Amino acid sequence: MKRDKGGYVLSGKALETLSNHELEKQKHRDNPATAKVGNNLTWAIVIVGIVGVLAQVIMWWFDNGAQ
Numbered sequence: 001m002k003r004d005k006g007g008y009v010l011s012g013k014a015l016e017t018l019s020n021h022e023l024e025k026q027k028h029r030d031n032p033a034t035a036k037v038g039n040n041l042t043w044a045i046v047i048v049g050i051v052g053v054l055a056q057v058i059m060w061w062f063d064n065g066a067q
Contacts, residue, residue, distance in 0.1 A: 002009050 002011055
């Protein structure tokens with residue numbers, strides 16, 4: 001900031017610093033949401049995998065074990 005005619009004027013560097021600060025704050029606010037989405041997707045993949053394995057076991061059991 002520079003003093004000019006009894007007031008203050010923001011310099012380009014000050015505006016850039018404020019903008020960078022706001023971007024960093026936004027990134028920190030977004031991190032928990034991003035982590036939660038990643039965690040939910042991981043659990044969805046695990047559940048789909050387990051259901052697939054169970055389906056294969058049931059099919060095998062009907063073909064071979066239930067005679």
